[in-house]
Amino acid sequence: MLYDFKKKGEHEMDKVMSDKKVILLYVLPALILIMTIVYVPIILTGYYGLLKWDGIGEKTFIGLDNYSKLLTDSMFWKSTYHSFLLAAFSVISLGAYLLVSVILSGKIKGSNLFRKIYLVPMLLSSVAIAQLWMKVYHPTNGVMNRFLLSIGVENPPLWLADTSIVLYAIFLPIIWQYAGFYILIYYAALKNIPESLVEAARIDGASPWQIAYKIKVPLIAGVIKVTIVLAVVGSLKYFDLIYIMTDGGPNGASEVMASYMYKQAFRMNDFGYGSAVGFFLLLIALTVTWLIRKLTATKEEVQY
Amino acid sequence: MVETKVSKSQTKSTSQLEKPPSLMRGLMLSKITSWVLFILLSVLAVVQLLPLVWLFFFSLKNNQEVFNLSPLAFPTEPKWENYVTVWTQGNINTYFFNSVWITAASVLLTVFVASFVTFAITRMKWKWNKLVLGLFMVAMMIPIHSTLIPLFSFYTTIGIMNHPLALIITYSAFNLPITIMILLGFYYTLPREVEEAAIMDGCSVHRLFFTIILPMTKPVLATTAIINMIYNWNEYVFVNTFISSDRFKTLTVGIQNFIGQYSTDWGAIGATLMISIIPILLAFFVLSNRIVEGITSGSVKG
Structure with missing residues (x-):
């Protein structure tokens, strides 16, 4: 029944x-x-991308002209190179974040407060961050150069006007902004590791560094993969700080794919070519995502 | 030998197994290490906060004080009037209220629509649910710049260019993936018995969703709402592209324009930037646990 x-x-x-x-x-x-x-x-x-179009007037079909122009456009490839450079820097900085998170997830006083403090820049708008860092880098009155002058550095650099350092000068606030985000993710993953596993290793006489390196980090490999994808794709499509702080300048020294696309479409009114750049950006982002997933693929998921 | 034993047992009782059982010397070393690490973390915390402290200080100074005082000196007479001036003269109040209502409207739309679809994906039985979920997840990897030109032309065609509606639907669409992702984990854990009982009692799916499921998800709704709020409040590219009249601009683009005009008045710039970040900082102060939870659940489970 x-x-x-x-x-x-x-x-x-x-x-x-x-x-x-x-x-x-x-x-x-x-x-x-x-x-x-x-x-x-x-x-x-x-x-x-197949059209000749200024955004308002007639659309004229021109076949693959925009795409073939793209392939030989040195400015586009320069901006692509800059985007990949940012991706490389972001991935390297992931290592530092992981290290901080490992320390943080040990029995450190105030770890909860620390991870929240680290997160603060992540919550601010890119306009606020860009404007703030433009002031930090201000040639005469910014904190950066005033500090350098005070410790006796003569002729401190013109951070955002020097073609050889402008890109790195912008990478710094980007990394500053996202540090807390990745630290938070790693911290949460590390805290998910059962205490019994760590305890077992400890009883076997493993040192804290061995525990971190041989047990904790391999156990969160899945999360690390996700963050690599996030960092790389996030970098490849990065736009905000660069557009606001330097507009890709001086002389294209800090141009990235997204800022180049925006300039072509909304400044030069070349919507056809801008679309071609935008489509390439999409293809690159998706291909790289797929590639990273494939390269880091493992047959079995970590079980604990 | 005996001494070592004693110290060992003492260690155990005082530190409750937190530190690896080691000799006295090792213990001292680990104590020093942990202090070094603590200092390292503190330095990082200072690096993360110092630019903001500096911003707060120069928002209360006039140019003379900015240029002559030490960067981290609190002004002798804080110029709170900087805030009053930019609020009324720089159109900042209009931008501020635009940000508030556009953010609120987008959050509401996103959270509702995402709840509907997450409910259907996790609780109802149909063939394509994994596929539809995949569609939303892949959308997270798509660069917004690859959609800008078609959206620009689409909004022009349907006549919502330079209208807040363009922002609201764009924000909602782009925030759906992360919102669904946060909701997903919570929906999977809801007990099936609740639905079973309700359906057996003759309850319709709509009533089940609105009067039983939705109220149960309140905690996670709060998390998604605050995450959405931060994203929308800070959004820049879409406003910059779709909105041209001052009447509809939000804070990000508004203060960008304002600063363009008053690029030499550091106090005014500092005050506008502070006004734009204070709501977020307040929200973080009150809801930091929810924000932390939202950010981690949105990516760790990916």
């Missing part, structure tokens, strides 16, 4: 919860949003 009742209930439940009309009603709003605002546009970008 009871069994029958339960079975009937499950059947009833299945029927109600697989009602096609209801499912459609719940899925459709989100699906329409993501389709019209994200997926249809990225396909259109690829198509617009």
Whole structure:
């Protein structure tokens, strides 16, 4: 009797919860949003790349002209190189964040407060960060050069006007901004490791560094992979600070893919070429994501 | 030998197994190490906060004080009037309220739409649910710049260019993936018995969702709301591209323009920047645990 009742209930439940009309009603709003605002546009970008178009007037189909121009556009490749350079720096800094997180996840006083303090820059708008760091780098009144002058450095650099250092001068605030984010993620992952595993290693006589290096870090390999993807893709599509602080300048020395695309479209009004750049940016971001996943793929997930 | 034993047992009782059982010398060393590490972490904390402290200080100075006083000296007579001046004269109040309502509207839309779809994906039975979920997850990797030109032309065609609606729907679409991701973990843990009981009682799916499931997800809704709020409040590229009239600009683009005009008045610039970040800092002060939770659950489980 009871069994029958339960079975009937499950059947009833299945029927109600697989009602096609209801499912459609719940899925459709989100699906329409993501389709019209994200997926249809990225396909259109690829198509617009085939046009000669100033954004307002006639669209003229010119085939692959924009794309072939892109392949020989040295400024585009320079900006692509800068984007990859940022990606490399971001990945290297992940190592430092991991180290900080390992320290933080040990029995350190105030670790909860620390990780929250580190997060603060991440919460601020890029305009605020850019404007603040432009002041930090101000040639005469910024804290950076006033500090350098006070310790006796003559002729401190013109951070944002010097073509050889401007890119690195912008990388610094970007890394400053995201440090707390990655530290937080690593910290959470490290805290998820069962205490018993660490304790077992300790009893076997492993030193704290051995425990960190041989046990903790391998156990969070999955999370590390995710952060590598996030850092690389985030860097490749990076735009905000560069656009606000230097606008890609001086003389293209800090141009990245996204800022180059924006300039072509909304400054030069070359929407066709801008679209081609935007489409390339998309292809590069997706290819690199796929590549990293493939390169770091392991057959078995870490179990504990 | 005996001494070592004694010290060992003492260590155990005082530090409750937190430190590895080691000899006296090792213990001293680990104590020094832990102090060195603590100082290292503190230095990092200072690095993260110092630029903001400096910002706060120069927002209360006039140019003369900025240029002549030490950067980290608190001004003798703090110029609070810097804040009053920019608030009323720089259009900052308009930008501020635009930011508030556009942020609020986008958060509401995103959280509702994301709740609907997460409910359907996790609780209802249909074939394509994994595929649809994948669609949202992949969207996270897509650079917004690859959508800008088509969106620009689309919004111009349907006539919402230079209108807040363009921002609200764009924010909602781009924030759906992260919102769904945060909701997902919570929805999976909801007990199935709740639904079973409700459906057996003849409750419709809509009533089940609105009167039972949605109220149950309140804690995670708060988390998604605050994460969304931070993203929307700080958003820059879309406002810069879609909004041209001062009437609809939000704080990020508004203060960018304002600073462009008053690029030499450090106090005014500092005050506008402070006004733009204070709401976020306040939210962080009150809801830091939720923010931490949102950020970690949004990425660790990815």
